[in-house]
Amino acid sequence: MSTKKIVTYAEAINEALREEMHSDPDVILLGEDIGSYGGVFKVTKGLLDEFGRDRVIDTPISEAGFIGAGIGAAMTGMKPVVEIMWVDFTLVAMDQILNQAAKMSYMSGGQTKVPLVIRTQGGGGRGNAAQHSQSLETIFAHVPGIKVVLPSTPYDAKGLLKSSIREGCPVIFIEHKMLYNQKAEIPSEEYFIPLGKADIKRAGKDITIVSISRMVHFCLDAAKELQKEGIEAEVIDLRTLVPLDLELVKKSVQKTHRLLIVHEATKSYGWGAEVAARIQEEAFDELDAPVYRVGAEDVPIPYNLNLEKETLPQVRDIVDAVRNSLYLSI
Amino acid sequence: MGEWLQFFELNEQSWSWDQQKAEEAWRKMNVIRAFEEKSIELYKQGLMGGSLHSYIGQEAVATGVCMNLNTDDYITMTYRGRGQAIAIGADPYKLFAEMLGRKDGYCKGKGGPMHIACRELGILGANGIVGAGIPIAVGSALTAKYRKKGQIAVTFFGDGATNQGAFHEALNLAAILKLPIVFVCENNLYSEMTPIKYSTLNEDLAERGAAYRIPSIVVDGNDVRAVFEATKAAVNRARLGEGPTFIEAKTYRLAGHMFGDAETYRSKEEVAEWRQKEPIKRFQQVCLQEQLLDEQRLNEIQNQIYKEIDTAAQQAMEAEQPGMEEIFTDVY
Numbered sequence: 049m050s051t052k053k054i055v056t057y058a059e060a061i062n063e064a065l066r067e068e069m070h071s072d073p074d075v076i077l078l079g080e081d082i083g084s085y086g087g088v089f090k091v092t093k094g095l096l097d098e099f100g101r102d103r104v105i106d107t108p109i110s111e112a113g114f115i116g117a118g119i120g121a122a123m124t125g126m127k128p129v130v131e132i133m134w135v136d137f138t139l140v141a142m143d144q145i146l147n148q149a150a151k152m153s154y155m156s157g158g159q160t161k162v163p164l165v166i167r168t169q170g171g172g173g174r175g176n177a178a179q180h181s182q183s184l185e186t187i188f189a190h191v192p193g194i195k196v197v198l199p200s201t202p203y204d205a206k207g208l209l210k211s212s213i214r215e216g217c218p219v220i221f222i223e224h225k226m227l228y229n230q231k232a233e234i235p236s237e238e239y240f241i242p243l244g245k246a247d248i249k250r251a252g253k254d255i256t257i258v259s260i261s262r263m264v265h266f267c268l269d270a271a272k273e274l275q276k277e278g279i280e281a282e283v284i285d286l287r288t289l290v291p292l293d294l295e296l297v298k299k300s301v302q303k304t305h306r307l308l309i310v311h312e313a314t315k316s317y318g319w320g321a322e323v324a325a326r327i328q329e330e331a332f333d334e335l336d337a338p339v340y341r342v343g344a345e346d347v348p349i350p351y352n353l354n355l356e357k358e359t360l361p362q363v364r365d366i367v368d369a370v371r372n373s374l375y376l377s378i
Numbered sequence: 379m380g381e382w383l384q385f386f387e388l389n390e391q392s393w394s395w396d397q398q399k400a401e402e403a404w405r406k407m408n409v410i411r412a413f414e415e416k417s418i419e420l421y422k423q424g425l426m427g428g429s430l431h432s433y434i435g436q437e438a439v440a441t442g443v444c445m446n447l448n449t450d451d452y453i454t455m456t457y458r459g460r461g462q463a464i465a466i467g468a469d470p471y472k473l474f475a476e477m478l479g480r481k482d483g484y485c486k487g488k489g490g491p492m493h494i495a496c497r498e499l500g501i502l503g504a505n506g507i508v509g510a511g512i513p514i515a516v517g518s519a520l521t522a523k524y525r526k527k528g529q530i531a532v533t534f535f536g537d538g539a540t541n542q543g544a545f546h547e548a549l550n551l552a553a554i555l556k557l558p559i560v561f562v563c564e565n566n567l568y569s570e571m572t573p574i575k576y577s578t579l580n581e582d583l584a585e586r587g588a589a590y591r592i593p594s595i596v597v598d599g600n601d602v603r604a605v606f607e608a609t610k611a612a613v614n615r616a617r618l619g620e621g622p623t624f625i626e627a628k629t630y631r632l633a634g635h636m637f638g639d640a641e642t643y644r645s646k647e648e649v650a651e652w653r654q655k656e657p658i659k660r661f662q663q664v665c666l667q668e669q670l671l672d673e674q675r676l677n678e679i680q681n682q683i684y685k686e687i688d689t690a691a692q693q694a695m696e697a698e699q700p701g702m703e704e705i706f707t708d709v710y
Contacts, residue, residue, distance in 0.1 A: 102524060105555070107551065108547070108550055108554065110546075110547035110550065110551065112513065112543055112544045112547050113513045113546075113547025113550065113551045114513075114547075114551060115513075116510070116512070116516065116517060116544060116548060117513050117516045117520055117548070118517055119513075120454075120514035120515055120516060120517020120518040120519075120520070120531075121517040121518065121520045121521045121524075122517070123502050123514070123518065124452060124502070124517070124518045124521035124522075125521055125525075126520070126521050128517075140543075143507055143544070144513065144514075144544070147506075147510065148505075148510055152495075152503065153708050153710060154488060154708045154709055155489040155493040155495070156485050156488075156489060156493070156495035156497070157483070157484065157486035157487070157488050157489060157495075157708060158486070158707060158708035159484070159485065159495055159496070159497040160497060160502065160503065192709055193709055193710065195710070215710075218710075
């Protein structure tokens, strides 16, 4: 009989790392302040004591340098999990991520694999302003050769991270800073969630809402409000952008005939545009309304909490967009 | 800086190689030269895509360094990196096949001249981005240290790479983690089309290794013996777990940055002067003076190599194109 326990999102990730480090001595961690400090969000807490300095390596502040080192270690048989403290900092190491990690297998004709996970966290919500609040997932999803994972719950975070470490290719695993303290039940036994399988977080028949990461919770809150007016929204959590589980979205749209896409990334050129385009290409006849998108305003994230909140998508925006899709007055 | 920076001088009195070692060096340098000359010929015939960056003139660096390595050591190099691949033992046929984009190439024709990789020889990859292979090599040194099997990493890069952030980050990381790696800076005086003296005020780039408290050595990069001896000490240090070494090999790129480069940044006289100091000519003189190999033997080896290279190129030209299905393989 399976047993359950309650953990936070941060603890779930910590468990995934600990289990994978126990099961495979080639799993090592690299990152800033991840050792004795345990990471700024305490995700790697206790791992240094348990696994020692050979496997939990505090690095200088030099993202290109230690992501590059992670790539080299991965190419030679290790399974490094590199922590980048904020997703915004990946931008100083983009050559290593997108020109190197993402292309090594292909350029070498498959001689070299890069089983590297880059763990990082993104998103707004705590007044970190424009250089510490971005949602950059689309950038990674746009370049072939790297898989893109954004878990929304403790259960997903653990199962997806364990799979990511075993995926055998570069994976960027983007956590959300506002989710670290969120608690939920997870199984006590080991489990995995495969990459590329979206999850129906709430079933419904009137409209399909596709989202990822923290916005999934906003969509669920919106669905609750809509339920009061008799609207049953189906909320799909993509969980991974690459691979993209378009089939599940299509199946849902065949049932609801309406689609809304919600992401925290800026709306223009966001991944929502890709999903919208694909659905109209592949399921045009199923649609009873245009595909709508809710995303952040096309501005850098402002510091002031009121301004930040107004800039990022809120539950109200999702409710309004659903009503719009159902041709109801807003 | 003093204790970290040294200028390597070959001790002519105590230096000695046997005939076998001399033949090995002579052979490797000539295979690289013949391969690079043939590549230019093929490029001129329009048989290659992209750009071709010749290694002619720098043969002593790849040869002198790689003669110290084992095939389970790790190497990263630059888009000018066929020299190192040959020096560690890559098959000229498979290299030509890659340059021509054929199925039999090391990377199935998907990497090309700038991205030679050969896993079985420890070649993690040549790199099209200046300086990018340096942190990757540092990562392979991390694996080597973790595995404790006596492996080391060597990374080759040019003078221009020493101005890249990745270079500095990688050196610092290797220094603090005391990794088994040798940084080999091939200072050929030109960073693409700009003289290195206009790009940095350091006359000796090895100062940059010393700045990170990495023992750093300046060596005559056109003397294969000096490169070999300096590297031998560095490789030993790495294998013994004593940490990284930085070697600046002062050399000269006899061809342009890439084929077709107008070379307006240097005079014909300067190139002619360096042609007198080029590594194959210099080693030939040493072999004759020291009576290691006579003229007949040197020529015999050289002629045979040119024949072999011709054959390998011819075979590569006849090799199959990759199938269209290759577009979609190896993405992850």
